Amino acid sequence: MTQYTIDKSLDARGWCCPMPSVKTALALEGMADGQVIEVITDDPVSKRDLPVWAEATGNTLLAVEETDSTIKIYLRKGEAQA
Amino acid sequence: MSDKTLNKKPVTIVLFSGELDKAMAAFVIATSAASMGMPVSIFFTFWGLNVIKKQGGLIKGSNWMQRMLNIMNYGHARKLALSKMNMLGMGPAMLKTMMAKKRVPDMAEFIKTAAALGVKFYPCEMSMTVMGLKKEDFLDEREAVIGAVSYLSIAKDSQVNLFI
Numbered sequence: 049m050t051q052y053t054i055d056k057s058l059d060a061r062g063w064c065c066p067m068p069s070v071k072t073a074l075a076l077e078g079m080a081d082g083q084v085i086e087v088i089t090d091d092p093v094s095k096r097d098l099p100v101w102a103e104a105t106g107n108t109l110l111a112v113e114e115t116d117s118t119i120k121i122y123l124r125k126g127e128a129q130a
Numbered sequence: 131m132s133d134k135t136l137n138k139k140p141v142t143i144v145l146f147s148g149e150l151d152k153a154m155a156a157f158v159i160a161t162s163a164a165s166m167g168m169p170v171s172i173f174f175t176f177w178g179l180n181v182i183k184k185q186g187g188l189i190k191g192s193n194w195m196q197r198m199l200n201i202m203n204y205g206h207a208r209k210l211a212l213s214k215m216n217m218l219g220m221g222p223a224m225l226k227t228m229m230a231k232k233r234v235p236d237m238a239e240f241i242k243t244a245a246a247l248g249v250k251f252y253p254c255e256m257s258m259t260v261m262g263l264k265k266e267d268f269l270d271e272r273e274a275v276i277g278a279v280s281y282l283s284i285a286k287d288s289q290v291n292l293f294i
Binding site for chain 2: 062063064065066067069070072073074101104105106
């Protein structure tokens with residue numbers, strides 16, 4: 049179901065607000081536009097906050113997958129896509 | 131972040147309080163805003179100065195009143211009281227344990243993270259003068275010591291301005 053390659057995976061499990069978005073921001077700094085990051089979190093607030101964060105920072109939300117207590121959020125750096 | 135970053139709206143926080151719980155609130159907001167690409171400035175004034183004080187140096191000031199105040203008000207990022215349920219330091223100790231269990235960063239980590247995200251720390255000149263504190267008493271991450279006018283010149287262009 050994932051039709052994009054994951055360039056970086058960020059395991060933010062165990063961290064709660066505001067660290068998932070802070071860590072995502074820091075991780076994206078070292079990435080190029082168009083690259084995809086997978087953020088793994090167990091913080092339920094991140095499911096709502098990270099998409100908002102992506103929109104506010106001009107990054108693209110690709111998908112949110114939830115299994116049991118783990119949430120995986122896929123973001124593409126930058127807007128739209130190549 | 132993309133060059134079309136939408137969040138260039140600055141955030142200004144006045145941290146007047148020197149308690150751990152209130153400082154936490156300020157730094158959660160500051161790091162979140164910075165992660166969203168918003169330029170963040172924190173103006174540390176009065177009791178809030180303790181948050182960015184270096185550890186050590188109990189006796190500061192040039193007269194007995196300043197020295198007494200600084201001894202009684204001794205504190206830094208790792209030694210801050212709570213605004214409620216302080217219980218002679220038991221409250222903060224318990225809260226720190228609870229925070230660590232939930233992996234909420236402690237104050238020292240928050241300061242490091244905020245600095246890495248480009249949050250600017252401004253100590254207030256007037257409070258420093260009153261309390262007999264020197265700029266060397268503060269963490270190296272700080273910006274220039276500024277006054278109320280400089281704070282206002284930053285705050286007037288901010289979309290979010292908080293007094294904690």
